[in-house]
Amino acid sequence: MGFPSGQFSRVDNISTSCQWRARKKNSQYSTVDTERYSSLVREVLSSKTSSQTPESIEDEDCQLYGPIVRSRPPSQQPKVPKNLHPLLNDAKGQSEYVPGPLARITLKRDSNNTHIPSVTRILQKTMPPDQAFYLERWKRRMIAELGEEGFREYSSNLFRQGKLFHAAIEDTFIQETPSKEDQECPAEVSGYIESVSDVLSDITGVRAIESAVHHSALQYLGIVDCVAQYRGSLCVIDWKTSEKPKPFLRHTYDNPLQVAAYIGALNSDHNYNYQVNITMTPDIECFHDTSSIGHIGGTELSKQ
Template identity: 40%
Template sequence: MQFDTQLLPRINAKSQKENGKQYYVDDRGNRFPSVTTILNATKPQADRDRLLNWKARVGTEEATRITTNASRRGTQTHKQIERYLLGQNPICPEASLPYWESIKPVLEEIDTVRLVEGSVFHYDLKYSGKLDCIANYQGIPCICEWKTADKPKGSIEHLYEHPLQLTAYMGAANEYYRDYGIQLKHALLVVAIPEMPAEIFWFEPTLIKDYWNQWEKRVAEYWERRSVWG
């Protein structure tokens, strides 16, 4: 793996949770809602109905078990990827080994790592988040996001709001790190799946622009609702 000699400076941000919502606070005291908080607050009714129908179908207890396990495996796999990208040659925990074996061939095509698990802020649109990685994939600078799943997604449509999340992180990274020559135009979303090669979703600039327009509308909707809520 090739590491860039000009790693981006990390933002000293603190994570805060309040009423189930997540915020990040920078070292100047700016406190902005996270990307996921904004997406959850402005989720279309069709997506809310789909989630409620799924919970009704499997039962509340089973739904909680599934989401808890998914969150745990995602966290473990992210930590494994982080250690690998930072050159720490980690030993993978057994629970996340199937996901690690799925995604590692993709990671071997990642180089020039600029940032791993870094907080970002978009001061104009007033949102924040924590992105997975800024690096080169097959020689192209991009923002990277790692996901885990038990079965293939099959298409971008089945990624639901993950592309919006990815695009939001890109916009914040481009704004915050502009003076460091960061102007990302491509995005990579990789889904690790047990006993299968990871799914690779590559986003070209034209598609990113469409998602960015959607994201701007969601942010505007969030702050309009906040003004109504007081």
């Protein structure tokens, strides 16, 4: 079977053309002495120097981004409060205890002292950020577990237990001839009373219970739970309740600062003819059982 001569010619030409294009062209750099060329490049690069210096780079950055604002080095001087006031009052002394009626000054709010903050209010507003964070996280966890209404009921029960506990403590001090048979303690706070039973036996010479104090110089108010002799030393006592044991002072958060503020206010208040002194020997105790804790603090708390 034969083919037309024209078709055979085109196929032959295409085959010849493909073979020609597949040929590799010779590069003009194939004859270059690569060793000599590389040494020349190294010599040029080694002798090349940059016109930029650290000073010129800094000037260029200042023009582009503005001058550098350098932070001040941290001060080595300790911070001192602006309104420095001594804790002790030189105008007062350590008066001897004279048996008599207990001081119970009521905190009255009027037009003259409505602007004076309380110790509790100051501590709430000046709470460290980390402590505020953990407090808020605890609150959210409790709300998620109990709900809004359940958390309000839980908080109300804690407040009521605290009131009952303080009332039971007051009854032990007010009774002229206290005896375990005569004392009736609500079942809700029996664990708290048992927790501080050993402490109560060392408290004598009670001078004030639930009494208001006012710092005349620093202008703040507070209510002290108790002022009495504890193991021979006059102390400001603040009772605290907790569902968890707190065997160390660091577990009581800002409670020591609260007691110190009460001491300063009492020493400055002219309604009290005595003051609480500062001792150098720490005598801080936390008492707890499996269900409750009673915390007693005195003059030693002011220096923590």
